[in-house]
Amino acid sequence: MALQWRRRDRDRGGAEFNHDAANDEVQVRKTAKKIVKMPDGNWIAISVPDNRRFQYDTKVFTAREFVDFYSSLERRDWLDWSQDVIPIDGNTIIARWYADEEEDAKNLQRLGSHDGAKRGDIPFGIYKAENSHWGVKLSPMSINQDKYIDLLSETTRDLLADIEAFISSNDKFKALNLLHKRGLLLYGSPGTGKTMLINHIIERYKHMAHVIFIESDEIFISNFHDYKEILQDKLTIFVIEEITNFLQPKVFDEMLPHFDAMPQILTFLDGQDSWDNMLLLATTNYPERIPMNLIDRPSRFDRIIRIDQPDELVRRKYLETVLDNGMVTQEVLDKTKGMSIAHLKEMCVQVKMQNKPVLDVIKEMEDRKAEIGRFFMPNNKETGVGSGTLFT
Ligand SMILES: Nc1ncnc2c1ncn2[C@@H]1O[C@H](COP(=O)(O)OP(=O)(O)OP(=O)(O)O)[C@@H](O)[C@H]1O
Ligand SMILES: [Mg+2]
Incomplete structure (x- = not known):
């Protein structure tokens, strides 16, 4: 059992996982991290590969060294562990996982991979996706912006009609055995109204859809997996503003490989991670930075729409x-x-x-x-x- 874990920071520690119900295993994808729930449900085992070490701030430890060090800390801010951290071998520790905060319990509920959440648990509305101890967490949010004015532009009309037609044609997609999904990329200079338009669309459909803003490029799209089961029988609208932020490889830290969101975005748009009943709205000011396999390929982005300076x-x-x-x-x-x-x-x-x-x-x-x-x-x-x- 290759267990792997690396500390990032308080909010991201062990955050990105998928639950494999058959083995009661929680797997962290794309990040070379793995957490396994121990039989009594309260314990997690955490390990690092042979060539890696536990890290706390700038210090690097073996498991045993880490536990000694951690136990000696006055303020233990890492995952709220208090005393129950036990080294198993040089690379593995187990720890008691405290989930007694109300907030954590709620998030655990929200994640359908665990005991609680059922279809319908998450009301329609607008959410921001954030990393948390429990994987991707959806926090309700509202949008504040100037009052939308219908500016009578053809592009806008066309786009709104496209979306309306898409949303009402679920049956047609099903009859063709197609996933009911559509990706639209809006591009154009700053200040031309892309965000206003997207927010207008969201206001229009938020009563019949889950709208999810993916704002951080450190959210791993594949970790929405946990929500897929729960949400995808209804419409989900994903919003990614300035998608090029997601396309630059990230260096997490000196010990992990570069993280490149691109493969995830590809499988999310048109691969094993694709959702049913999904509309993706993305924007960019920098179309020239977007790789060809993302744009010159309908069914990833089905339409690419230029939002011009106003005529x-x-x-x-x-x-x-x-x-x-x-x-x-x-x-x-x-x-x-x-x-x-x-x-x-x-x-x-x-x-x-x-x-x-x-x-x-x-x-x-x-x-x-x-x-x-x-x-x-x-x-x-x-x-x-x-x-x-x-x-x-
Ligand atoms: N349809 C609209 N009705 C009313 N105001 C608008 C409309 N479109 C744009 N505006 C005004 O223009 C401002 C800029 O628009 P917006 O933020 O949507 O631009 P953008 O294309 O998203 O820019 P960026 O590419 O920099 O993100 C808004 O804050 C709003 O005041
Ligand atoms: Mg904008």
Whole structure:
């Protein structure tokens, strides 16, 4: 039995696991870590491979050394172990697992892999996925943002219609023996409304779906496995903002290999980890960084949608909604060409807050843009899509 474990930090210690009910084994995937629940259920055995050692802060130990050291600590903040940590051999320790905190118990319940959770235990709504002692934990969250305005852009309409059609066509997918899943990638310059659009979609469907924001690139997608059974008979909407953050290999620490989320993302989108009844909404400012096998392959991302800078129609709609009638002249529309919606918003805020004429504010924003070009751009390699296209 090759048990493996490495400390990361309090919140991540032993966090990523899958439960194999047949063997009552909890397996940690992709991370070369394995935790096994001992027969009385309270004990876990933890070991490191021969060539690795336990680590605490910067110190490195064998199991026995570690236990001695750990027992001598005044404040034992590691996994809430108090006294029951026993070395088995040079590479293995067993420890009593305290799950007496209410919060932990709840999380244990949520994880369907353990005794408690049943279908329907997790209400529809919006959740943030976080690492915890118990694997991936879903914490309810709400979204705070400006009021959504339907900006009448074709792309938006098309996207909303696509999603509506997808969601209502579960039966058709089933009839074709296809997994009911769809992946959509929104890309475009900063401030063009991608996040607003996604949040609008979420607001629309949150009463009939589990929406899960995957915010940390250290969440292992395959560890959603535990939720798959529980959630996938209803619609799950996954949101990954700035997906390129997930594509850069991570160095966890000096003793573990680089972690590359890419293989996980591939099997999640179109492989053994794929879900049924799933919609994935992802965004990026950096489409050029996304590998071809992720995008040039429907059924991973079925559609790739560019969210452009607002055209005249969209600018008019936005400005007329936010500013007073009469302020939105043709000159204003012309001079705001190339601005993102975020820029338009800032312009409106300045006009309203300081009672300034619209054209004066536009002039100030142009000056600021010129200043950014002069002082920030030469050194700034992270300019993203459409850099230099503002205020053209
Ligand atoms: N449809 C909309 N209705 C109202 N406001 C909007 C809309 N779209 C964008 N905005 C405004 O523009 C701002 C920026 O939009 P958003 O955050 O969605 O851009 P983004 O494309 O996600 O940017 P980034 O790529 O930098 O994440 C929002 O905070 C909001 O004020
Ligand atoms: Mg955004």
